[in-house]
Amino acid sequence: MLQVETVELLADLEEEHAQDHHADQHVERDAEFDDHRHAIGRARRGEEQAVFHGQETDDLRDRFGGDDLVRRQTGGAEAANRRLRCIAGEVADFAMTMMLAARRDLIQSQQFLLDDKWKGGWCPPSRSLVGAKVGIAGLGHIGQAIARRCEPFIPDIAWWGPRDKAGVRWPRRDSLVELAREVDILFVAVFAHPKMTRHLIDKEIIEALGADGLLVNVSRGFVVDELELIAALKDGRLGQAALDVFDPEPTDPKRWDGVPNVLLTPHIAGATRGSNVQLERHTIAKVCEFLGIKEDA
8 A cells, every 4th residue: 555655755756857857947946945944934933024036936935834845846736736635634633633642641541541550549630622722833735624623622723824825714923933932732734845944843933832832743854853842842841742753754762762741653644544545546647647658558
């Protein structure tokens, strides 16, 4: 059964193919990426309201609040959107599962029972969702699916991205730091690019979320500064973390020895039997298209 990573690999092949046809443009583009990365950093801190310039950057800013691939690099924006639509609901469901499991201490409660501690008294109480506030970093397909699923549980929802989105009913905050300070639970569902969004969630954001905060990452591992996250969990500057993605992958289990209040899963948020079938069909169609053959040939 093909996994989500298979489709991501196909996207990488598409990108390499596009790069072969545009190699002479990439030196300038790399410089543009560096400029955009710094601009996004300023926007995250509220120093710049995502004011970008140029057609290339218009594509990037349009997709930064989402989860798919850079349009100009792959040349397959609509294809990438179709891939995301296949798994957005699955990833959002899993993000909600992780949030609920972490917030209500399900793993710790099970261990309490298995360790036969129940005889000695009640399990320590977990954090409530009543009155909690949710923040979503990145309001693309997955971010919006998370927001819709949160509403029955936690109606107080806000989000951040470098620009506003028309028709969105949830309020946008001016900076990621402002959002992190305001909320109890922060979902990370941003566009992931190793140059532009690496360590977007850094020490400043982690500390803004705080000792009672929960960070849920279903974007990519490198979006979060893992070393800062681990340090903050160990010394209590961050309350909890639920991670489905890591930097690098697969993560070394020893890295998480002694790290409290963390829920870890091996990059499986989008992998269900149903989504895998859809992704397999999509992958076959894209391979056939790439090779210029008919699927039934």
